Amino acid sequence: MTSAVSQGPLEASRASSTVAPNRLARALIYAALILFAIYYLLPLYVMLVNSLKPLDEIRQGDMLSLPMAGTIEPWLKAWATAQIGVQPTGLKPYFMNSILMVVPAVFISTALGALNGYVLTKWTFRGADIVFGLMLLACFIPFQIVLIPMARMLGILGLAGTIPGLVLVHVVYGLGFTTLFFRNYYAAFPSELVKAAQIDGASFFQIFRRILLPSSGPIIVVTVIWQFTNIWNDFLFGASFASVDSIPMTVALNNLVSSSTGVKEYNVHFAGAIMAALPTLIVYIVSGRYFVRGLMAGAVKG
Amino acid sequence: MKERLQDYIPKLVLSPSFFLILVFVYGFIAYTGYLSFTDSRILPSYNWVGLENYERLWKLPHWWRAITNLAIFGSLYILICSVLGLLLAILLDQKIRAEGLLRPIYLYPMALSFIVTGTAWKWFLDPGIGLEHTMHQWGWESFAFDWIKDRQMAIYTVVIAAVWQSSGFVMAMFLAGLRGVDSDIIKAAQIDGASAFTTYRRIIIPLMRPVFLSAFVVLAHLAIKAYDLVIALTGGGPGQATELPATFMYSYTFTRNLMGIGASSAIIMMIMIFSIIIPYLYSELRTGVKR
Numbered sequence: 001m002t003s004a005v006s007q008g009p010l011e012a013s014r015a016s017s018t019v020a021p022n023r024l025a026r027a028l029i030y031a032a033l034i035l036f037a038i039y040y041l042l043p044l045y046v047m048l049v050n051s052l053k054p055l056d057e058i059r060q061g062d063m064l065s066l067p068m069a070g071t072i073e074p075w076l077k078a079w080a081t082a083q084i085g086v087q088p089t090g091l092k093p094y095f096m097n098s099i100l101m102v103v104p105a106v107f108i109s110t111a112l113g114a115l116n117g118y119v120l121t122k123w124t125f126r127g128a129d130i131v132f133g134l135m136l137l138a139c140f141i142p143f144q145i146v147l148i149p150m151a152r153m154l155g156i157l158g159l160a161g162t163i164p165g166l167v168l169v170h171v172v173y174g175l176g177f178t179t180l181f182f183r184n185y186y187a188a189f190p191s192e193l194v195k196a197a198q199i200d201g202a203s204f205f206q207i208f209r210r211i212l213l214p215s216s217g218p219i220i221v222v223t224v225i226w227q228f229t230n231i232w233n234d235f236l237f238g239a240s241f242a243s244v245d246s247i248p249m250t251v252a253l254n255n256l257v258s259s260s261t262g263v264k265e266y267n268v269h270f271a272g273a274i275m276a277a278l279p280t281l282i283v284y285i286v287s288g289r290y291f292v293r294g295l296m297a298g299a300v301k302g
Numbered sequence: 303m304k305e306r307l308q309d310y311i312p313k314l315v316l317s318p319s320f321f322l323i324l325v326f327v328y329g330f331i332a333y334t335g336y337l338s339f340t341d342s343r344i345l346p347s348y349n350w351v352g353l354e355n356y357e358r359l360w361k362l363p364h365w366w367r368a369i370t371n372l373a374i375f376g377s378l379y380i381l382i383c384s385v386l387g388l389l390l391a392i393l394l395d396q397k398i399r400a401e402g403l404l405r406p407i408y409l410y411p412m413a414l415s416f417i418v419t420g421t422a423w424k425w426f427l428d429p430g431i432g433l434e435h436t437m438h439q440w441g442w443e444s445f446a447f448d449w450i451k452d453r454q455m456a457i458y459t460v461v462i463a464a465v466w467q468s469s470g471f472v473m474a475m476f477l478a479g480l481r482g483v484d485s486d487i488i489k490a491a492q493i494d495g496a497s498a499f500t501t502y503r504r505i506i507i508p509l510m511r512p513v514f515l516s517a518f519v520v521l522a523h524l525a526i527k528a529y530d531l532v533i534a535l536t537g538g539g540p541g542q543a544t545e546l547p548a549t550f551m552y553s554y555t556f557t558r559n560l561m562g563i564g565a566s567s568a569i570i571m572m573i574m575i576f577s578i579i580i581p582y583l584y585s586e587l588r589t590g591v592k593r
Contacts, residue, residue, distance in 0.1 A: 020558075026396070031393065033400075033404055036408065037408070039466075040408055040411060040471075041407060043466070044422070045427060047421075058431060062439040063432060063436050064436060080530050083430075085435075116315075118315075119315055119316045125312070129538055133317070133583070133587065134320075137583065141572060141575070142568065142575055142577075144529075144551040144552070144567075144568040144571055145330065145568045146330040146334070147551075147555065147573070148332065148555060149329075149334060152346070153326070153330075171581075172322050172326045172327075173327075173580055175322065201501075203308065203311075204311045205311075228409045233415035236530065250417045250418075250552060253417055253421065254417050258534075258537065273417075277413075277414050278511055279414070281410065281414070288564050291413065293408065294473055295471055296473065296478060298454050
């Protein structure tokens with residue numbers, strides 16, 4: 001598991017499994033791979049081309065053709081003037097809400113996860129395994145089980161319907177994963193270095209800052225990407241705990257798509273969907289390797 | 303004195319997180335568990351009614367619909383994702399020149415929100431403007447694909463969209479597994495004259511057992527939690543045709559104001575997930591210790 005984080009798990013470190021079969025077989029393999037690539041790209045392509053068409057063209061034409069009279073009107077509308085709920089604000093304020101929610105939540109949960117992982121590997125104590133086990137199990141609970149008490153708790157704390165309330169929720173339910181990531185990464189870090197520094201009189205925080213943190217780059221990237229993707233894409237907590245001024249992007253998109261009365265403006269819906277997808281897509285394109293490492297680390301525990 | 307303080311610092315650092323988890327996870331589970339034995343409706347009530355909510359829950363056709371749908375959706379989702387993921391991984395593991403380009407294409411849906419996936423597939427599957435409409439435009443007038451409007455078939459559209467989102471991830475898990483297979487074993491098989499097909503069937507795929515297990519656990523737990531995708535794709539409809547336990551819990555608790563029943567359905571969801579996850583984590587952690 002740790003190796004999955006420290007080396008790219010998918011990089012071919014040796015020759016592939018079998019000898020190259022004959023030419024026909026290879027042509028078939030390539031054909032199949034390309035067909036699958038089309039299958040995965042098709043929905044994105046459909047959204048993109050149709051977000052650039054006027055509504056008439058969508059109704060009369062087919063969904064695969066390129067726009068004849070291309071227009072960015074749907075994008076402008078989705079961003080600034082589309083009706084969401086009762087207000088014609090477009091998605092812009094909700095995009096901002098998501099950013100205001102994601103940035104602190106990612107930062108706090110990653111920082112706590114790093115410290116927890118450090119304690120659980122380099123300063124173990126009796127019962128540390130139980131503490132870790134409970135934190136790990138917390139990653140998998142169906143969030144339906146916490147919705148009712150969470151709503152009450154946010155009310156008691158005075159955070160109901162606010163962005164800080166959502167930050168708290170995402171920090172709490174992200175802690176298990178961030179702790180897991182850092183614990184597994186630090187477990188492979190040589191304890192001798194920590195011991196030597198202790199003998200030299202370095203304190204708990206000095207060791208963390210000067211010895212572990214400088215070599216934590218990769219795992220910080222993995223954790224930040226994981227948390228960013230999950231929190232940005234969350235719908236359930238946003239739908240349950242946000243009020244009009246704190247609704248995140250995913251919930252706003254769903255409101256735009258599902259509650260529009262009158263004419264369904266598919267092109268605006270598609271533009272909005274791409275806007276909601278863009279931040280995580282960009283992160284994925286820029287740092288896909290780390291994204292995959294996070295997924296694998298999240299999948300293969302222990 | 304200073305040394306004593308140093309001893310406490312690690313635990314002090316860990317304690318806020320542990321406290322949050324204890325209260326917000328385990329305390330909340332206990333609270334929801336308690337509510338499931340009360341007559342809570344729009345607001346929590348502490349009036350104990352024993353197992354009444356559970357008895358009512360299992361008599362509700364709506365809940366049976368959700369459980370049946372979960373069984374259909376979950377089994378197809380796990381099966382198709384595993385088969386497709388393994389197939390793609392094997393195909394990609396044939397010294398494919400464009401692997402660096404293809405792999406990210408298979409995997410990018412995993413970076414998207416289920417709401418985005420649901421929006422895209424909702425219109426793709428909509429007979430009025432999507433695939434059916436396009437086929438008609440192309441001259442195939444008799445083409446019909448209206449599963450998303452069909453009560454019998456709608457749950458399968460949820461499978462289609464969910465497989466699209468997750469199969470690339472399963473591919474990545476299998477690819478990592480294939481890349482970990484000792485090449486000496488494969489060479490030995492080839493020297494013995496085994497064909498590529500036989501090598502895969504008899505040697506390599508059986509070696510993927512741990513990956514199958516991990517994929518099963520991850521996919522099963524995603525299936526039980528599935529909520530966003532259904533909301534965006536079908537809203538649980540037509541009628542109740544695509545209700546799942548997660549959407550059931552939400553609507554009973556917050557829309558129909560039957561909180562006691564909602565809480566009991568959440569407890570059942572948790573029991574389902576824990577009965578898969580706890581044995582898995584336990585065995586993973588034990589082997590981790592031995593290593």
